[in-house]
Amino acid sequence: MQLLENMQLLEISLEYRVIFGISGMVLLFTSFLIVFVVSQRKKLQYHKDLLALHEEQQQILTQQNILLEERVEERTTELVFQKNELQKSLHELNLAQSQLIQKEKMASLGELTAGIAHEIQNPLNFVNNFSEVTIELVDELCSELKDVDIEEAMLIADSIKQTLEKINQHGKRADNIVKGMLEHSRVDTGQKEPTDINKLAAESLRLSYNTFRAKDNTFAASCETFFDDSIDHVAVVPQAVKRVFINLFNNAFYSVREKKKRLGESYGPVVSVTTKKSGDNILIIVSDNGTGISPQILQKIFQPFFTTKPTGEGTGLGLSLSYDVIKAHEGELNVESVEGEHTSFSIALPD
Ligand SMILES: Nc1ncnc2c1ncn2[C@@H]1O[C@H](COP(=O)(O)OP(=O)(O)OP(=O)(O)O)[C@@H](O)[C@H]1O
Ligand SMILES: [Mg+2]
Numbered sequence: 001m002q003l004l005e006n007m008q009l010l011e012i013s014l015e016y017r018v019i020f021g022i023s024g025m026v027l028l029f030t031s032f033l034i035v036f037v038v039s040q041r042k043k044l045q046y047h048k049d050l051l052a053l054h055e056e057q058q059q060i061l062t063q064q065n066i067l068l069e070e071r072v073e074e075r076t077t078e079l080v081f082q083k084n085e086l087q088k089s090l091h092e093l094n095l096a097q098s099q100l101i102q103k104e105k106m107a108s109l110g111e112l113t114a115g116i117a118h119e120i121q122n123p124l125n126f127v128n129n130f131s132e133v134t135i136e137l138v139d140e141l142c143s144e145l146k147d148v149d150i151e152e153a154m155l156i157a158d159s160i161k162q163t164l165e166k167i168n169q170h171g172k173r174a175d176n177i178v179k180g181m182l183e184h185s186r187v188d189t190g191q192k193e194p195t196d197i198n199k200l201a202a203e204s205l206r207l208s209y210n211t212f213r214a215k216d217n218t219f220a221a222s223c224e225t226f227f228d229d230s231i232d233h234v235a236v237v238p239q240a241v242k243r244v245f246i247n248l249f250n251n252a253f254y255s256v257r258e259k260k261k262r263l264g265e266s267y268g269p270v271v272s273v274t275t276k277k278s279g280d281n282i283l284i285i286v287s288d289n290g291t292g293i294s295p296q297i298l299q300k301i302f303q304p305f306f307t308t309k310p311t312g313e314g315t316g317l318g319l320s321l322s323y324d325v326i327k328a329h330e331g332e333l334n335v336e337s338v339e340g341e342h343t344s345f346s347i348a349l350p351d
Contacts, residue, residue, distance in 0.1 A: 112304070127167050192237050193237075225273050244322040255290025256270070280350060306319075
C-alpha cells in the first residue's frame with residue numbers, strides 16, 4: 001500500500017516534471033522568440049534608419065549637384081564673358097599697335113622729309129642768293145660798259161665768274177644729295193649673284209685710291225690687302241656691295257689725308273682691307289690709321305645726312321646707305337675706333 005502510494009506520488013511528480021519541463025521549454029522558446037523578434041525588429045529599424053540616412057544623403061547630394069551645376073554654369077558664363085572681354089582688349093591692343101607703327105612710320109618719314117628738305121634747302125639758298133648777286137653784277141657791268149670803263153668792267157666780270165662758280169658748286173652739292181638719296185631708294189633692288197668678294201674689294205680699293213690721287217697727286221697712302229683665298233664666291237648684289245666698299249675706302253682715304261695735312265712727313269698713311277671667315281659669316285674689315293672718331297661722333301655716323309666734312313665735301317649719306325645695303329644682305333656693319341689713332345669698319349656677310 002505504502003509502495004503503491006509512493007508509486008502514485010512518483011508518477012504525479014513525473015507528470016509535473018514533464019509539465020514543468022515542457023512549460024520551461026515553451027518559456028525558453030518564447031523568450032528566445034521574443035529576443036529574436038526584438039533583435040529582428042531592431043535590425044529592421046536599423047536598416048530603415050540606414051535607408052533613410054542614405055536617402056537623406058542622396059537628397060543632399062542631388063541638392064549639392066544642382067548647386068554645383070548652377071555654380072559651374074555661372075562660372076562658365078563669367079569665363080565666356082571674360083574671354084570676350086579679353087578678345088576685345090586684344091583686338092583693341094592690335095589696333096593700337098598698328099596705329100602706333102603707322103604713327104612711327106609717319107614720324108620717321110616726317111623726320112626724313114624734314115632732313116631732306118633742310119639738306120637741299122641749304123645749297124639752294126646759296127644758289128638763289130648768288131644768282132641774285134650775279135644779276136645785280138650784270139646790271140652793274142652793263143652800266144659800266146655804257147660808260148666804257150674797261151678796267152671796272154673787267155673787275156665786275158671777274159666777280160660774276162666767282163659767283164657763278166659758287167652757284168655751280170652749290171648746285172652740284174644739291175645734285176649729290178639727290179643722287180645719294182636715289183641710291184638709298186635703290187638699296188633693295190638688284191639681283192644677288194655669286195661674287196668674288198676679294199676681287200670686288202681689291203677693285204674698289206684701287207678705284208677709291210685713284211679718285212683721291214686724281215684730285216691731288218701729292219697724296220699717297222700705303223694700301224694693304226690681307227685676303228683669305230679660301231673664301232668662295234658669296235651671293236651678293238655686286239654693285240651695291242661695291243658701293244659700300246667704295247664708301248668705306250673713301251672715308252678711310254679722306255681721314256688719312258686729313259691726318260697727313262696735320263702731321264706732315266712724320267706720318268705714314270695706311271689703309272688696309274682684310275677678309276676672313278668667321279663661323280657662318282665672311283668678314284671684310286676696312287681699317288685706316290687716320291684721325292679716328294670721337295665717342296660722341298661715333299654714335300651719329302650712321303644717321304642720314306650726318307657729316308663732319310666741310311660744306312660741299314660730304315653729303316653724310318655714305319655710311320647710312322652702306323648700313324642699309326648690308327642690312328638688306330642680312331649682314332652687319334660695325335665700327336670700332338680710337339680718336340687720333342685708327343678706325344675699323346667690319347662687314348659681316350652670311351656665307
Ligand atoms: N674712316 C673714318 N675715319 C674718321 N671718321 C670717319 C670715318 N668714316 C666715317 N667717319 C665719320 O663719319 C661721318 C659720316 O660718314 P659718311 O660716309 O656717312 O658721310 P660723309 O663721308 O661725311 O659724306 P659722304 O656722303 O660723301 O660719304 C664722316 O663725316 C666722318 O665724320
Ligand atoms: Mg663717306
